[in-house]
Amino acid sequence: MSLDIALILSVDGLAAAAIYLLAGLGLVLVFSVTRVIFVPFGDIAVFSALTLAFLEAGRTPPTIALVAILAGLTTAKECWQLIRQRNLSRLPRILLAWGALPLIPCIPAVLAAGRDLPPAVAVAISLGLVLPIVPLLARLVYQPIADASVLVLLIASLVLHFLLSGLGLLFFGPEGFRTQPLLRGGINLAPGLFVSLQVVLMIATALLLALLFFLAFEKTLTGKALRATAINRTGARLVGIRPSMTATLTFGATSLLAGVVGILIAPATTMYYDSGLIIGLKAFVAAIIGGLGSYPLTALGAVAVGLVESFASFWNGAMKDVIVFSLLIPALLVRSHYSSHSDDGAEEEV
Amino acid sequence: MGTRSLKHMFAAVAVSALALAAAHGAASAGEIRVGLVTPLSGPIASQGIPFSKGMAAGQHLIPGVNGHTFKLIQLDDESNPSLSTRNARKLIDEDKVDVLVGTGGVPGAMALASIASESKLPLVSFTPLFLSGEKAAWSVTTAQPASLMIQAVVDTMKANGVKTVGYIGFSDSWGDLAYNTLMDEASKAGIEVVTNERYARSDTSVTGQALKIVAANPDAVLGGTAGTPGALPYIALADRGYQGAIYGTHGIINPDFIRVAGGTAEGLLAPTGPAVVADQLPDSHPSKAVAGEFKAAYQEANGEEAKDAFSAYAFDAWKVIADAASRVDPSIEPGTPAYREALRDAIFQVSDLPVTHGVLTFRPGSPYGADDRAAVMVKLTGDQWVLQK
Numbered sequence: 124m125s126l127d128i129a130l131i132l133s134v135d136g137l138a139a140a141a142i143y144l145l146a147g148l149g150l151v152l153v154f155s156v157t158r159v160i161f162v163p164f165g166d167i168a169v170f171s172a173l174t175l176a177f178l179e180a181g182r183t184p185p186t187i188a189l190v191a192i193l194a195g196l197t198t199a200k201e202c203w204q205l206i207r208q209r210n211l212s213r214l215p216r217i218l219l220a221w222g223a224l225p226l227i228p229c230i231p232a233v234l235a236a237g238r239d240l241p242p243a244v245a246v247a248i249s250l251g252l253v254l255p256i257v258p259l260l261a262r263l264v265y266q267p268i269a270d271a272s273v274l275v276l277l278i279a280s281l282v283l284h285f286l287l288s289g290l291g292l293l294f295f296g297p298e299g300f301r302t303q304p305l306l307r308g309g310i311n312l313a314p315g316l317f318v319s320l321q322v323v324l325m326i327a328t329a330l331l332l333a334l335l336f337f338l339a340f341e342k343t344l345t346g347k348a349l350r351a352t353a354i355n356r357t358g359a360r361l362v363g364i365r366p367s368m369t370a371t372l373t374f375g376a377t378s379l380l381a382g383v384v385g386i387l388i389a390p391a392t393t394m395y396y397d398s399g400l401i402i403g404l405k406a407f408v409a410a411i412i413g414g415l416g417s418y419p420l421t422a423l424g425a426v427a428v429g430l431v432e433s434f435a436s437f438w439n440g441a442m443k444d445v446i447v448f449s450l451l452i453p454a455l456l457v458r459s460h461y462s463s464h465s466d467d468g469a470e471e472e473v
Numbered sequence: 474m475g476t477r478s479l480k481h482m483f484a485a486v487a488v489s490a491l492a493l494a495a496a497h498g499a500a501s502a503g504e505i506r507v508g509l510v511t512p513l514s515g516p517i518a519s520q521g522i523p524f525s526k527g528m529a530a531g532q533h534l535i536p537g538v539n540g541h542t543f544k545l546i547q548l549d550d551e552s553n554p555s556l557s558t559r560n561a562r563k564l565i566d567e568d569k570v571d572v573l574v575g576t577g578g579v580p581g582a583m584a585l586a587s588i589a590s591e592s593k594l595p596l597v598s599f600t601p602l603f604l605s606g607e608k609a610a611w612s613v614t615t616a617q618p619a620s621l622m623i624q625a626v627v628d629t630m631k632a633n634g635v636k637t638v639g640y641i642g643f644s645d646s647w648g649d650l651a652y653n654t655l656m657d658e659a660s661k662a663g664i665e666v667v668t669n670e671r672y673a674r675s676d677t678s679v680t681g682q683a684l685k686i687v688a689a690n691p692d693a694v695l696g697g698t699a700g701t702p703g704a705l706p707y708i709a710l711a712d713r714g715y716q717g718a719i720y721g722t723h724g725i726i727n728p729d730f731i732r733v734a735g736g737t738a739e740g741l742l743a744p745t746g747p748a749v750v751a752d753q754l755p756d757s758h759p760s761k762a763v764a765g766e767f768k769a770a771y772q773e774a775n776g777e778e779a780k781d782a783f784s785a786y787a788f789d790a791w792k793v794i795a796d797a798a799s800r801v802d803p804s805i806e807p808g809t810p811a812y813r814e815a816l817r818d819a820i821f822q823v824s825d826l827p828v829t830h831g832v833l834t835f836r837p838g839s840p841y842g843a844d845d846r847a848a849v850m851v852k853l854t855g856d857q858w859v860l861q862k
Contacts, residue, residue: 139678297519395701434681436679440644440670
């Protein structure tokens with residue numbers, strides 16, 4: 124292997140790492156705050172990618188219907204709960220928060236579909252459409268079982284993944300889509316090393332979002348509330364942090380991350396309704412390297428997964444995924460050597 | 474044993490006798506029953522639905538032969554080989570079909586071939602079959618063997634002066650099949666295969682594999698791929714500035730491939746069946762007239778234009794059955810074992826039957842009947858496949 128091949132592979136690996144970084148951050152965030160291993164992360168990314176592809180092709184994205192159905196189901200569930208509790212005074216608030224609010228992004232989407240849109244507008248509409256999906260799903264699926272064990276939540280996530288991937292097939296059809304690159308052209312870093320601006324955009328966006336997350340967690344009150352919930356749910360509740368509120372916030376942030384992942388990856392690869400799982404699983408490897416709790420280690424894990432994947436595809440393309448998932452074995456060995464299991468048990472009792 | 478259970482037994486015997494009589498009566502004289510198993514739902518429904526429509530076109534054009542009418546009985550196998558098996562048994566045991574047709578996907582079609590040889594009735598498939606010996610005695614397919622298609626590719630490479638070829642394909646059985654066939658054909662043509670790169674259908678990047686191919690710098694690259702996931706290597710090669718010729722297999726001939734590959738697959742050469750480029754065929758080609766008949770029959774039977782690559786194979790299956798049935802001795806009644814055997818013998822005597830995909834000649838020992846007239850080379854120009862001479 125010569126130096127330029129190694130450089131090209133590294134750039135390719137870093138572009139993939141950017142995607143795994145964002146997805147890994149989302150997984151760690153959701154797990155630390157709500158103890159849910161959010162398997163359907165990739166599916167949400169696929170929804171945003173395919174929504175963008177549909178908008179570019181001048182078709183009405185079926186995501187609008189998905190959001191409307193989810194909002195309807197969630198509102199019905201919330202209203203039913205209120206009626207059973209005979210607490211009708213909160214009804215207008217619930218209708219507004221779960222019925223009307225998620226539908227707001229659908230309005231520009233309905234209006235803009237079928238027109239020739241500037242890329243920035245199409246991206247904004249896609250992100251807006253994807254944004255309510257995870258909070259709605261979480262309210263519908265995870266909130267009633269919020270205090271169940273990690274295993275129950277994981278199984279619920281798995282079921283949700285299959286459901287979403289099936290819905291993806293129903294709504295978007297079996298064929299794959301690629302979107303137009305957001306930036307064209309590139310820069311020559313060295314002779315023989317051409318880096319496209321799209322790759323630069325991917326890496327820059329990932330770094331910027333990671334930085335924003337860091338600042339939000341360190342500096343804002345909401346971020347501190349999320350961190351408090353992550354460290355100790357009972358303690359957080361005692362000082363007046365509402366777990367359902369932090370959960371909704373977390374899922375909203377995850378939705379946004381998944382949406383950005385979809386937008387970034389869609390021009391670089393062909394997205395199918397079922398492409399999400401493998402992206403989510405590789406990000407999961409990164410998150411495991413971070414112990415499902417540490418953001419900096421997850422970032423390192425994402426870089427490792429991206430680079431290993433890229434070099435493995437050069438040495439032995441057929442064994443690429445085997446090599447990437449083999450990273451789990453040393454990661455788990457080291458993790459289990461240094462961690463004690465007492466805190467896990469305590470959490471289960473909550 | 475008490476009187477109760479005796480009563481039950483009598484009832485059971487009476488019911489089965491009635492059922493037998495009904496079944497016998499149903500398989501009335503003068504009706505050739507064609508049992509079709511095809512995936513109308515599930516992941517490969519995009520093949521199965523056109524297969525069903527192609528059969529409908531066939532029935533519309535040739536509703537009967539020798540005074541017998543064809544009766545088409547169709548069951549959905551939901552893209553699931555175990556359901557293909559169950560449905561085939563149902564068609565044989567309950568509907569007493571004379572000939573079985575189906576199904577989408579190699580595993581399902583292979584399952585049908587096993588049942589056909591076990592139940593001693595002919596199977597006409599439109600999916601590639603891998604059979605030999607006893608099992609091959611009852612089954613034929615209208616699909617071209619992969620070797621015929623890859624041979625057409627290698628012949629074109631040779632004519633274009635290609636000396637070295639790089640291979641990149643799926644890491645599954647289709648990738649293996651294309652690679653092994655390429656190795657056989659290339660060694661005969663004196664062409665050297667310099668890379669064997671693989672990727673999974675779900676992969677998001679093949680930069681590593683493309684780099685390796687560019688480093689080996691072959692005169693041409695063959696992609697052993699299918700459908701839209703098959704576009705990935707051509708995109709990666711174009712990104713890495715590969716200048717050589719690009720070739721593909723017949724698995725990528727579909728409009729969605731062109732959409733996903735964008736401009737990167739311009740000039741791609743691939744083999745396909747003549748039906749795909751029917752309007753560009755010279756009048757002397759044996760498929761030209763049949764393809765016209767097919768187009769009209771499809772339009773009348775289904776009320777829409779044939780736009781896919783699959784329905785023509787099913788139409789060919791109908792042509793094979795009709796041709797064979799027309800040569801069965803009229804004194805043999807359909808619905809009997811004797812008829813099924815006679816029909817099988819007639820199918821293996823099909824000679825030079827012009828169909829939409831070339832000309833079919835079936836002989837015992839092989840399920841394939843296509844010859845080199847069933848493979849044409851096309852070139853991707855703009856967003857059209859253009860027939861190469």
